[in-house]
Amino acid sequence: MLAGCATRERDSRSPVSTSQPTPPPDVTTFTETKPLPEPSDVSSRAVAQSFVETYEQRYVYNELVGGFGSSGVAAKITVEPARVAVVHTTDSGYYVLSSCRGSARYFDPDGSPSSATRNASSVAHFVSDELHRRIPFNAYRCERPVVQTATANNSDEPLARLQIYDFETKPDYEDFEQGGRTVDVTVRNADEEVILEQAYQTSLPLTVQPAVTETPGSYTLAASLTDGPTVQYEWDLSTPGTPSWWALCLVITAGGTLAIKLWYPNEEVGVPSNGVCRH
Known part of the structure; x- marks a missing residue:
């Protein structure tokens, strides 16, 4: 039996393309995703934690930019600092748990803006100099x-x-x-x-x-x-x-x-x- 919030993880670097109303020029919008970092020189627990913090904040941000395929263009995005903890250390790398939460408000030409939240909680990571594995707790x-x-x-x-x-x-x-x-x-x-x-x-x-x-x-x-x-x-x-x-x-x-x-x-x-x- 497959359970969880989703059976497939969408690549946060490739937001879903939808037909969206064009906001007026005086409305600030967020349409560009941020590049997800690649691991390099992960030489300590602190470096591993910092990598995961950055990765998760950008991951959540990109998810909110994409709007999950149902919202308009984002007019405001807020991403909280990621919370992380190293839970296992080996000679080859670090195992890290993380949670990161964000929210967004989307432009609506009718004056009733929609909103969404993204809570990437209890995500497990392995981080080394050459490899990053991310296992979310939603599939x-x-x-x-x-x-x-x-x-x-x-x-x-x-x-x-x-x-x-x-x-x-x-x-x-x-x-x-x-x-x-x-x-x-x-x-x-x-x-x-x-x-x-x-x-x-x-x-x-x-x-x-x-x-x-x-x-x-x-x-x-x-x-x-x-x-x-x-x-x-x-x-x-x-x-x-x-x-x-x-x-x-x-x-x-x-x-x-x-x-x-x-x-x-x-x-x-x-x-x-x-x-x-x-x-």
């Missing part, structure tokens, strides 16, 4: 819930959930059923009972497994790529309502290895706690 494969009780389906509280990010495979939103890596995942409870055993295909760069369990306690997660070593993680779910319930991430790095991380440095940029894989 993902939603797997079938493990727990399917009435309580789980109607709960406003986040059940235990995990995410699988693939930074190695270049995404193809035109054909999202092909490609990617196979990740074998097994989760056991404290009594060594298997509560989840599944192979996931990362043909989309983000896969979400909702409702792994609704029972607090200690769990062991083991994951591996095909022909790769097994990585284990002690998954502490003893305290409901804490980030471990929703922010656990299995990360296929840009170099093709597997890591397990809790990606919730703060509420502003961390993996969202709810509203994911609603059925």
